[in-house]
Structure formats: structure tokens, C-alpha cells
Amino acid sequence: xxxxxxxxxxxxxxxxxxxIAAALLRAGIADLGPEGGAVRGRVFCGIGACQACxxxxxxEGPVEACLTPAxxxxxxxPQPGLGLHHD
Numbered sequence: 001x002x003x004x005x006x007x008x009x010x011x012x013x014x015x016x017x018x019x020i021a022a023a024l025l026r027a028g029i030a031d032l033g034p035e036g037g038a039v040r041g042r043v044f045c046g047i048g049a050c051q052a053c054x055x056x057x058x059x060e061g062p063v064e065a066c067l068t069p070a071x072x073x074x075x076x077x078p079q080p081g082l083g084l085h086h087d
Contacts, residue, residue: 003072014070021065054079
């Protein structure tokens with residue numbers, strides 16, 4: 001059995017050495033953005049250049065999902081305030 005972390009309370013299994021983004025995508029989760037944001041979070045470049053995949057780790061803060069190795073028990077959620085808002 002693979003270890004898991006939690007995406008908005010949902011368990012997501014991952015393989016040793018896998019990034020958060022890779023595990024989320026393998027689980028069919030591509031939408032990483034907050035509800036109502038003008039630009040929703042997603043995995044785009046996969047190399048940390050665009051910061052589109054920033055997510056929040058409970059107790060730690062924001063990280064780029066495409067660069068951060070998954071760890072068992074992590075609690076993840078969309079990064080508050082992600083998205084561009086135009087006046």
C-alpha cells in the first residue's frame with residue numbers, strides 16, 4: 001500500500017520520490033485553484049518557473065506542488081488568494 005497525503009480532506013496516495021503534483025495528477029486532480037478565483041491553480045510548466053501550482057501545506061505554508069516531494073500525512077489545500085483580479 002502506498003503512503004498518502006490529503007488534498008482538501010481527500011486521501012491521495014503517492015509513490016516514493018513522487019512530487020505532490022505528480023500524485024495529484026495521477027489521482028485525476030488537475031484543478032488546484034481556489035473556488036471563485038479568476039485564474040485557477042494548475043500544473044502548467046512542471047519545473048517551478050510559473051508558480052501556477054502553488055498549494056498550501058497546513059502548518060507550513062505555500063509550496064510549488066511540481067517541485068515538492070510528497071510526504072505521508074501532509075494536509076494540502078488551494079493557496080488562498082491565488083489568481084489575478086482585475087479592477
